[in-house]
Amino acid sequence: MPMADLPREPGPAARNASFRRTRTAARATMVRRSLSFVRLVSLLSLLVLSGCVYGPENNDWVDWSRLTFRGFAENPAATIEIQAYNQRTGVWNVVTTATSTSSPTTFGGQQLYSWSLTNFDFFASVPDAACYWSSHVFCAIPGGFASAKFRFKEQGSALAHLVTFDDGGVACVIDQVDDGEDWFAAGSSCSSDDSPVLTLRVLT
Incomplete structure (x- = not known):
């Protein structure tokens, strides 16, 4: 076979051009994936922040x-299902419900x-109520x-x-909405790190 017909390694210029094309394609793929992720996060934010609990705030007394x-x-x-965590059984249970209004409020x-839901008497309304407030095997309320x-x-x-807020989280939302x-x-910026769980405390 004549030497001219033998396959040859691409020269430096060809290799550089191929590398640039590969790098450009890789960057384009990364940009598309990044934009897709941003759109996904935006859509999730719309879902996550459609409803909330603005009172009480996390760890309130x-x-x-x-x-x-x-x-x-x-x-x-x-x-609206209000669920509580039974510390003895490790199960979330619906302990009561509330109903939203028919007329909208425009906010942000x-x-x-x-x-x-106002003045809900937990111990008078929920069977084994102490087990939601105590991790003791017999649900004894700690001192x-x-x-x-x-x-x-x-x-x-x-x-x-629904989304929940830490102490000051609701004020944070109001301030940001007031700022435009x-x-x-x-809501995304000010929500609790523990959301959607809301921990409430009582003196015993």
Whole structure:
């Protein structure tokens, strides 16, 4: 076979051109994936922050005979499940419900529907109530203080649970909305690290 017909290694210029094409394609792929991730996060934020619990805030001190919860739902006349964690069984149970209003409230550019439950007597209403406030094998309430964990679910919503806030989180949302942020951005920035779980404490 003549030497001219033998396959040859590409020269430096060809190798550099091939490398540049590969690098450009890789960067384009990374950019597309990055944009897809940003869009995904944005969509998740819209879902996650459609509803919330704005009172009480995480680790607040409360009276378990007069519990009051307030928040916003994404739909009118929606049933809000108030769930509590049974420390003896390790199971989340619906202990009561609330219903959102039919008339919307516009907040931070979003239409939301308020809901509330007032003066809920936990011990008078929930079987084995002490087991939600005590990790003791016999559900004995500890001296000093006790705590229970709650979370909130809007029935019929794609949202797993409503967002909760730490101390100062609600004020943070209000300040950011007053400064021009929409509800989604403000809620995302100010939500609790423990969300959707809300821990409440009582003196015993």
